[in-house]
Amino acid sequence: xxxxxxxxxxxxxxxxxxxxxxxxxxxxxxxxxxxxxxxxxxxxxxxxxxxxxxxxxxxxxxxxxxxxxxxxxxxxxxxxxxxxxxxxxxxxxxxxxxxxxxxxxxxxxxxxxxxxxxxxxxxxxxxxxxxxxxxxxxxxxxxxxxxxxxxxxxxxxxxxxxxxxxxxxxxxxxxxxxxxxxxxxxxxxxxxxxxxxxxxxxxxxxxxxxxxxxxxxxxxxxxxxxxxxxxxxxxxxxxxxxxxxxxxxxxxxxxxxxxxxxxxxxxxxxxxxxxxxxxxxxxxxxxxxxxxxxxxxxxxxxxxxxxxxxxxxxxxxxxxxxxxxxxxxxxxxxxxxxxxxxxxxxxxxxxxxxxxxxxxxxxxxxxxxxxxxxxxxxxxxxxxxxxxxxxxxxxxxxxxxxxxxxxxxxxxxxxxxx
Amino acid sequence: xxxxxxxxxxxxxxxxxxxxxxxxxxxxxxxxxxxxxxxxxxxxxxxxxxxxxxxxxxxxxxxxxxxxxxxxxxxxxxxxxxxxxxxxxxxxxxxxxxxxxxxxxxxxxxxxxxxxxxxxxxxxxxxxxxxxxxxxxxxxxxxxxxxxxxxxxxxxxxxxxxxxxxxxxxxxxxxxxxxxxxxxxxxxxxxxxxxxxxxxxxxxxxxxxxxxxxxxxxxxxxxxxxxxxxxxxxxxxxxxxxxxxxxxxxxxxxxxxxxxxxxxxxxxxxxxxxxxxxxxxxxxxxxxxxxxxxxxxxxxxxxxxxxxxxxxxxxxxxxxxxxxxxxxxxxxxxxxxxxxxxxxxxxxxxxxxxxxxxxxxxxxxxxxxxxxxxxxxxxxxxxxxxxxxxxxxxxxxxxxxxxxxxxxxxxxxxxxxx
Numbered sequence: 107x108x109x110x111x112x113x114x115x116x117x118x119x120x121x122x123x124x125x126x127x128x129x130x131x132x133x134x135x136x137x138x139x140x141x142x143x144x145x146x147x148x149x150x151x152x153x154x155x156x157x158x159x160x161x162x163x164x165x166x167x168x169x170x171x172x173x174x175x176x177x178x179x180x181x182x183x184x185x186x187x188x189x190x191x192x193x194x195x196x197x198x199x200x201x202x203x204x205x206x207x208x209x210x211x212x213x214x215x216x217x218x219x220x221x222x223x224x225x226x227x228x229x230x231x232x233x234x235x236x237x238x239x240x241x242x243x244x245x246x247x248x249x250x251x252x253x254x255x256x257x258x259x260x261x262x263x264x265x266x267x268x269x270x271x272x273x274x275x276x277x278x279x280x281x282x283x284x285x286x287x288x289x290x291x292x293x294x295x296x297x298x299x300x301x302x303x304x305x306x307x308x309x310x311x312x313x314x315x316x317x318x319x320x321x322x323x324x325x326x327x328x329x330x331x332x333x334x335x336x337x338x339x340x341x342x343x344x345x346x347x348x349x350x351x352x353x354x355x356x357x358x359x360x361x362x363x364x365x366x367x368x369x370x371x372x373x374x375x376x377x378x379x380x381x382x383x384x385x386x387x388x389x390x391x392x393x394x395x396x397x398x399x400x401x402x403x404x405x406x407x408x409x410x411x412x413x414x415x416x417x418x419x420x421x422x423x424x425x426x427x428x429x430x431x432x433x434x435x436x437x438x439x440x441x442x443x444x445x446x447x448x449x450x451x452x453x454x455x456x457x458x459x460x461x462x463x464x465x466x467x468x469x470x471x472x473x474x475x476x477x478x479x480x481x482x483x484x485x486x487x488x489x490x491x492x493x494x495x496x497x498x499x500x501x502x503x504x505x506x507x508x509x510x511x512x513x514x515x516x517x518x519x520x521x522x523x524x
Numbered sequence: 525x526x527x528x529x530x531x532x533x534x535x536x537x538x539x540x541x542x543x544x545x546x547x548x549x550x551x552x553x554x555x556x557x558x559x560x561x562x563x564x565x566x567x568x569x570x571x572x573x574x575x576x577x578x579x580x581x582x583x584x585x586x587x588x589x590x591x592x593x594x595x596x597x598x599x600x601x602x603x604x605x606x607x608x609x610x611x612x613x614x615x616x617x618x619x620x621x622x623x624x625x626x627x628x629x630x631x632x633x634x635x636x637x638x639x640x641x642x643x644x645x646x647x648x649x650x651x652x653x654x655x656x657x658x659x660x661x662x663x664x665x666x667x668x669x670x671x672x673x674x675x676x677x678x679x680x681x682x683x684x685x686x687x688x689x690x691x692x693x694x695x696x697x698x699x700x701x702x703x704x705x706x707x708x709x710x711x712x713x714x715x716x717x718x719x720x721x722x723x724x725x726x727x728x729x730x731x732x733x734x735x736x737x738x739x740x741x742x743x744x745x746x747x748x749x750x751x752x753x754x755x756x757x758x759x760x761x762x763x764x765x766x767x768x769x770x771x772x773x774x775x776x777x778x779x780x781x782x783x784x785x786x787x788x789x790x791x792x793x794x795x796x797x798x799x800x801x802x803x804x805x806x807x808x809x810x811x812x813x814x815x816x817x818x819x820x821x822x823x824x825x826x827x828x829x830x831x832x833x834x835x836x837x838x839x840x841x842x843x844x845x846x847x848x849x850x851x852x853x854x855x856x857x858x859x860x861x862x863x864x865x866x867x868x869x870x871x872x873x874x875x876x877x878x879x880x881x882x883x884x885x886x887x888x889x890x891x892x893x894x895x896x897x898x899x900x901x902x903x904x905x906x907x908x909x910x911x912x913x914x915x916x917x918x919x920x921x922x923x924x925x926x927x928x929x930x931x932x933x934x935x936x937x938x939x940x941x942x
Contacts, residue, residue, distance in 0.1 A: 125859060129883045202882065208904060214893050216903045219881065223915055306915055327745070327916045348938035355940035441543065450934075463637065463933050464620065465547045475632050475936025484941070485634045485932065486626060497641055497724055498745045499917040502932040514903065514920040515881050516868075518893025520766035522773035523902070 109289060113297035116252055117304025119282035120225045124250035127283045128222045132199040134277045139242055142273025143191035146184065146238070149269050153179055156265035157234070164258050176232045177259055187238040187266075194242040197488045200506045201248040204515065215517040220510050222248030224306040227298050229254045229320060231312040234262035240309070241270055241284045243491050247509040250283045252305065254298055257290035264288060299324040309491055329500055329508070331492040333419040334364030334447035336477040339371040339436040339462070340380055341453035348474060349376070349452040350383055355476040356450065358391045362421050364493060365448050365470075365480040369416060369426040371436045374400070377429045381405050393423045400429035416443040433458050437465055444468060447495055448480040469495060469502035527707060531715035534670055535722025537700035538643045542668035545701045546640045550617040552695045557660055560691025561609035564602065564656070567687050571597055574683035575652070582676050594650040595677055605656040605684075612660040615906045618924045619666040622933065632939050636930040640666030642724040644927060645716050647672045647738060649730040652680040658727070659688055659702045661909050665927040668701045670723065672716055675708035682706060717742040727909055747918055747926070749910040751837040752782030752865035754895040757789040757854040757880070758798055759871035766892060767794070767870040768801055773894040774868065776809045780839050782911060783866050783888075783898040787834060787844040789854045792818070795847045799823050811841045818847035834861040851876050855883055862886060865913055866898040887913060887920035 127135070146153070157179040164174055200220050207217030226249045228240040237253055244251040255263040267286035274283050287294050299308050299320055308328045310320045321328045338356050340349045356367035372380055377400060385405045388395060395401070396411040408427070415426045416439070430436045433451075440449050450472035451462040459473045470480040480503065482490025487505030494500045500508035545553070564571070575597040582592055618638050625635030644667045646658040655671055662669040673681040685704035692701050705712050717726050717738055726746045728738045739746045756774050758767045774785035790798050795818060803823045806813060813819070814829040826845070833844045834857070848854045851869075858867050868890035869880040877891045888898040898921065900908025905923030912918045918926035 125883075125885070128885070129879075210902060210904050212897065212902060214890075214897055214902070219889075221885070224885070322743075325740070327914075345938065351938060351940050359941055465543075467543075467546070467639070467642070468931065470932040470934060471637075472934035473936060474938050475934050476940040478941035479630065479632055479934060479936075479939070480932070484628060484630060484632070486628050496745075497929045501929055511915045511919055513886065514888040514898070516888060516890035516893050516897060518891060518897075520763065520769060520892050521897070522769050522894045523777055523896040 109291045109293045110297045112289065113287070113294055114301065114304070116285050116287065117225070117301045120250040120252050120285060121304050123280040123282035124222070124224045126280050127245065127250055128201070128224070128248045130248070130279055132201070134279055135199070135245055135248070136195040138245060138273045138277035138279050139191050139195040140273070141276035142242075142270045143188050145269035145272040146191070146266065147188055149265065150181070150184060153184060153262065153265050156261040159261045160259055167258070169258060173232050173258065177234070177262070179234055179262055183235055187235050190239055191242055194246050194489060197246060197506060199246070200510050212521055212523070213519070214521050217515050218512040219515045220507075220512050223509055223511050225250045225252065225304060226509060227252045227254065227305045227308045227326070229295060229298070229308060229310045229312070229316070230256065231316065232256040232259050234259045234266060236311060237263045237266045237286065238270070240311070240491060243489050243506060244509060245283060247506045249509055252285050252287065252298060254287040254295055260288070260290055295320070296323065299326055302326050311492060327499070329492065329494050329504060330496050331364070332495045333445045334366070334493075335368045335417065335419045335443065335445040336365055336447050337369050337371055337440050337444060337449045338367045338477060339430075339433075339440070339449070339451045340373060340376050341433065341451055341455060341458055342373040342375045343454050344376065344452040345454060346379060346383070349380060350387060352450065352452050352474070352476050353384055354387050354391070356478055357388070357393060357425050359476070359478050361423055363478070364419075365477050366421070367425070367477050368419055369428065369443070371428050371430050371439060373436075374429050374431055377401070377404055381427070388425060391423070393425050395425055395427050397427040398429055401427045419445065433461060437462065440466055440468070445495060447493070448472065448477045450475055450477050469493070527709045527711045528715045530707065531705070531712055532719065532722070534703050534705065535643070535719045538668040538670050538703060539722050541698040541700035542640070542642045544698050545663065545668055546619070546642070546666045548666070548697055550619070552697055553617070553663055553666070554613040556663060556691045556695035556697050557609050557613040558691070559694035560660075560688045561606050563687035563690040564609075564684065565606055567683065568599070568602060571602060571680065571683050574679040577679045578677055585676070587676060591650050591676065595652070595680070597652055597680055601653055605653050608657055609660055612664050612907060615664060615924060617664070618928050630939055630941070631937065633935040635933050637933045638925075638928050638930050641927055641929050643668045643670065643722060645670045645672065645723045645726045645744070647713060647716070647726060647728045647730070647734070648674065649734065650674040650677050652677045652684060654729060655681045655684045655704065656688070658729070658909060661907050661924060662927060663701060665924045667927055670703050670705065670716060672705040672713055678706070678708055713738070714741065717744055720744050729910060745917070747910065747912050747922060748914050749782070750913045751863045752784070752911075753786045753835060753837045753861065753863040754783055754865055755787050755789055755858050755862060755867045756785050756895060757848070757851075757858070757867070757869045758791060758794050759851065759869055759873060759876055760791040760793045761872050762794065762870040763872060764797060764801070767798060768805065770868065770870050770892070770894050771802055772805050772809070774896055775806070775811060775843050777894070777896050779841055781896070782837075783895050784839070785843070785895050786837055787846065787861070789846050789848050789857060791854075792847050792849055795819070795822055799845070806843060809841070811843050813843055813845050815845040816847055819845045837863065851879065855880065858884055858886070863913060865911070866890065866895045868893055868895050887911070
C-alpha cells in the first residue's frame with residue numbers, strides 16, 4: 107500500500123509539472139537540457155561511485171556478464187550521454203506547430219496544433235543511459251516523465267536524476283518534470299501502468315517478455331516495440347550484385363538488432379544463381395542457414411527449416427531461407443509470418459516495387475535498400491525513443507513527434523451554429 | 525464456447541478480407557458503396573419488415589420510448605442512409621497518399637504512406653443507421669469491419685448487412701469486408717474486444733457506461749469517445765454581444781450533444797454586466813442555472829453549484845456558472861474539471877487568446893466561436909465516426925484519416941548500412 111501511495115504522489119506531481127512544461131518556452135527546455143549536461147559532466151565522480159555500488163550489488167546477486175556490461179557507466183558512455191543532451195537541445199521543437207489551417211463555410215478557421223502528450227512513463231531494464239535518453243526526448247517534446255529503470259541500476263539512475271533535476275531547476279522548470287522511481291519494489295510498475303489519471307502513455311524498453319507483460323496489464327496506452335522478424339525478397343530479374351550486397355548487409359552488419367533480416371525469400375528463377383553466391387558469403391560470415399526443400403536441393407548441407415523457423419527472430423548468426431514462386435507468394439509469406447517490422451524487396455521492376463510498397467503491411471517497407479536502415483537517425487528523425495510495431499498513433503521509428511499529439515484549434519469572429 | 529468459435533471465424537475472415545480491401549482500387553470501393561446504396565433502395569420492403577420484427581420484439585420486451593424511437597427505420601432515415609453512402613463515395617480516398625518524402629545523407633529516400641488500419645470492430649447501441657455509416661467509412665478507408673449492434677436491432681442490422689454484401693460482391697470485393705455479428709449472445713462482445721490477432725481497433729459508439737466497460741476489458745486499442753464537459757470563458761473586455769451570442773448558442777442550440785457547453789466561466793469584471801443579460805436569456809430558454817457564490821450574489825434565485833456540478837455533463841437545460849478572477853483561474857478550472865473535449869474563450873485580447881489555445885489541454889480549443897462547432901462536418905472532414913477524447917492516435921472529430929495509419933516507405937538504389 108505504501109508503494110502505491112508513493113506512485114500516486116509521483117503521478118500527481120508529474121501531472122502538475124506536465125502543465126508547466128507544456129506551457130514552457132522552447133528556450134527554457136533547451137537550457138534545462140544543456141544545464142543537465144553540465145551537471146552530469148561535473149558529477150562524474152558521484153556517477154562513478156553510484157555505479158560502483160550498483161555493480162558490486164549486481165556481482166553479489168550473481169548478475170550475468172551481459173547484464174553487468176549493460177549496467178556499467180564507463181567514461182565513454184557518460185560522454186555519449188552528454189553528446190545526446192547537446193544534440194536533443196539542438197533539435198527543432200515539435201510543440202506548438204500549427205498545420206492544416208483552413209477556413210470553413212461557416213467562416214471559422216480550423217487547424218491543428220501539435221501538443222505534448224502530458225506524462226510519459228518509461229519502463230526499462232539495466233542500461234542507466236536510457237534515463238538520460240528518454241528523459242531528454244520527453245522533456246524536449248514538452249512532456250513530464252516518470253522513469254522506472256531496472257532495480258539493479260537504481261543508484262546510478264538516482265545519481266543521473268539528481269543532475270537532470272539540477273538542469274530543470276537552473277532553467278526555472280519544475281523538478282517533477284523528470285522523476286525516477288526511487289524504490290526497487292516491483293509493485294511500483296503495476297501501479298505506474300494503471301494510473302490513467304496521471305500517466306498518458308507508457309513506453310517500455312526491453313525484451314519481448316517485459317513488453318508483453320506490461321501491455322497485458324496496462325490500463326494506460328502502451329507504445330509497443332515487439333520483435334523484428336524482418337524479410338528481404340529477391341525478385342526475378344533483380345541486380346545480382348545489389349541483391350547480394352543487401353542480403354548480406356541486412357543479415358550480417360549487426361546480428362542483435364531488431365531491423366536485422368531473419369528470413370530471406372528468393373524468387374524461384376533467381377535461386378540457382380543467388381543461393382550459391384549467398385551460401386558462400388554467409389558461410390564466410392559464419393551464418394547458419396535453415397532452408398526450405400528447394401533451398402536444400404541447391405545448397406546441400408543446409409538444415410531443414412521447421413514451421414517455427416519462419417516465425418523466429420534469431421538475433422544471431424542464423425538465417426531462414428525460402429524459395430518462392432513469385433511476388434504473390436513472397437508477400438503471402440511475409441503477411442503470414444512477419445512481425446510487421448521491416449521488409450525489403452530487391453527488384454528492377456517498377457510495378458512489383460509499387461505493389462510491394464502498397465501491399466506489405468509492415469511499419470517500414472523498402473525497395474532496394476537494407477532493412478538495417480529502419481532507424482530514427484537514418485530516417486532523419488534526429489532521435490529515437492523506440493521502434494513501434496503498433497499501428498495506432500506511432501508506427502515505425504518513434505522520434506519527438508511520436509511523443510506528441512495534436513489538438514484542433516478554431517479561430518472565430520463570433521460565429522455561432524445554426 | 526460456440527460463440528467464441530463463431531467470433532474467431534468472423535475475425536479470421538475479416539483479416540483475410542482486410543488484405544484484399546487494402547489492396548483494392550479506390551474505384552472498386554466507391555462502386556461497392558454506390559451498389560450498396562442501390563441495393564438498400566431496392567430493399568425498402570425487406571428493411572421495413574425486418575425493422576417491424578425488431579420493433580415488435582422491443583415492445584414485447586418493454587423497451588422505453590427513446591430506445592424504440594432510435595430503433596425505428598423510417599423512410600426518411602433510409603433516405604439519409606442512402607445519401608450518406610453517396611457522400612462517402614465522393615470523399616477523397618485517404619489510402620496510398622505519400623508525404624514527407626526526403627532524401628537522407630545515406631542516399632535513401634524516406635517517406636510515409638497512408639494505409640488502412642486493417643480490421644475495425646464497431647460496437648454500438650440501438651440505431652440501425654450506424655451500421656451503414658460505420659461500415660461505409662471503414663470500407664472507404666480500406667478497412668474490413670465487424671459490426672456488433674444492439675441486440676434489439678439485430679433483424680434490421682442483418683437486413684442492412686445483406687445489402688452491403690450485395691454492394692461488395694457487385695464491385696468484386698470480398699463479402700467478409702463487412703460482417704454483422706449474427707447473434708444476440710453478449711459473449712460475442714467479450715470475444716470481439718480480445719482478439720488482437722484479428723481486430724486492430726475497436727470503436728464503441730454509445731453511452732459512457734458502454735465505452736468504459738469496453739475500454740476496461742479490451743485487449744485491442746479502443747478509440748474512445750467519453751463525455752463532453754465543455755466550457756466557455758468570457759474574458760475581461762470581451763465584446764458583450766458576441767459573448768452573449770456564443771454563450772447562448774453553446775448551451776441552447778442543442779442540449780443533448782457532447783459539444784454543448786456545460787459550465788460557463790465569467791471574468792469578475794464582466795460578471796455584473798454579462799450575468800444579468802445571460803440570466804435573462806437562459807431564463808427565457810428555460811435553462812436552470814447553478815452558480816458559485818458570486819454568481820448567486822448577482823443573480824438571486826440561482827441554486828448553489830456543488831463541487832459535483834463542475835464535473836457534470838448535464839445533456840439537458842442546466843448550466844453551471846462560475847465567476848473567475850482571471851484567465852489563469854479560468855484555465856485552472858478547465859484543466860481540473862473538463863473532460864478535455866471542447867473549450868472556447870471569448871476575448872478581444874490576442875495574447876490571452878494565444879495562451880488559451882496553447883495551454884488548454886482539450887481536443888478542440890476555440891477563440892470567439894461556439895463549442896457547438898466541434899464536429900467532423902463543421903471541421904471539413906466530410907464524415908465523422910466519432911469524437912475522440914483520447915490523446916493518442918486520433919483526437920477530436922475522427923474522419924477517414926482517423927481510420928488509417930501510416931507506414932514508412934524507403935526507396936533505395938542498393939544502399940547498405942555501414
